[in-house]
Amino acid sequence: KAGVTQTPRYLIKTRGQQVTLSCSPISGHRSVSWYQQTPGQGLQFLFEYFSETQRNKGNFPGRFSGRQFSNSRSEMNVSTLELGDSALYLCASSSQGLAKTQYFGPGTRLLVL
Amino acid sequence: GQQLNQSPQSMFIQEGEDVSMNCTSSSIFNTWLWYKQDPGEGPVLLIALYKAGELTSNGRLTAQFGITRKDSFLNISASIPSDVGIYFCAGENSGGSNYKLTFGKGTLLTVNP
Numbered sequence: 243k244a245g246v247t248q249t250p251r252y253l254i255k256t257r258g259q260q261v262t263l264s265c266s267p268i269s270g271h272r273s274v275s276w277y278q279q280t281p282g283q284g285l286q287f288l289f290e291y292f293s294e295t296q297r298n299k300g301n302f303p304g305r306f307s308g309r310q311f312s313n314s315r316s317e318m319n320v321s322t323l324e325l326g327d328s329a330l331y332l333c334a335s336s337s338q339g340l341a342k343t344q345y346f347g348p349g350t351r352l353l354v355l
Numbered sequence: 356g357q358q359l360n361q362s363p364q365s366m367f368i369q370e371g372e373d374v375s376m377n378c379t380s381s382s383i384f385n386t387w388l389w390y391k392q393d394p395g396e397g398p399v400l401l402i403a404l405y406k407a408g409e410l411t412s413n414g415r416l417t418a419q420f421g422i423t424r425k426d427s428f429l430n431i432s433a434s435i436p437s438d439v440g441i442y443f444c445a446g447e448n449s450g451g452s453n454y455k456l457t458f459g460k461g462t463l464l465t466v467n468p
Contacts, residue, residue, distance in 0.1 A: 285398070342386060346396075
């Protein structure tokens with residue numbers, strides 16, 4: 243079974259731009275969660291989508307948004323990029339949506355200049 | 356967002372030694388999880404704990420869910436070079452509308468062969 247895939251793996255943007263990241267979950271998994279990982283703040287939960295609906299949300303500003311398609315693939319969008327948005331963005335898929343059943347992808351490393 | 360207090364931040368040990376790391380929180384969690392992250396990859400779940408006092412093993416790894424539900428520890432016995440990586444704890448409260456998933460900042464483990 244193929245694992246969680248994320249594209250692109252690396253991305254460089256400038257302040258003020260927007261970015262869209264993609265995550266393809268493991269086949270059959272209906273839940274996709276997104277996380278931001280930085281050296282300063284560590285791993286932080288962004289949001290979770292289940293069957294095309296946002297089910298849980300972390301404590302991030304509205305510039306961070308996401309969506310999920312009918313095939314369970316998910317995209318995360320960050321608008322009006324700030325330098326502090328530079329991070330590794332991880333997605334994880336799960337059949338149930340709980341952390342104990344999640345499998346993480348390798349992440350997309352975003353650098354904002 | 357809120358962080359768990361994970362310690363130590365880093366450890367440098369000799370192969371064969373035992374390792375212990377822990378996480379504490381001011382909040383109660385109903386699930387504690389321990390992950391390992393290798394460079395360039397997403398975290399991999401090692402152990403999940405579901406009730407206070409629970410002690411669970413996974414090979415050379417042993418983790419416990421604290422009685423107060425505000426802490427957890429992870430022990431690694433007889434360390435080997437492939438144990439090198441960053442270990443994260445996470446606390447999860449699921450169910451209801453107040454979902455919370457919070458991570459520690461990680462313990463960087465280096466094993467000297």
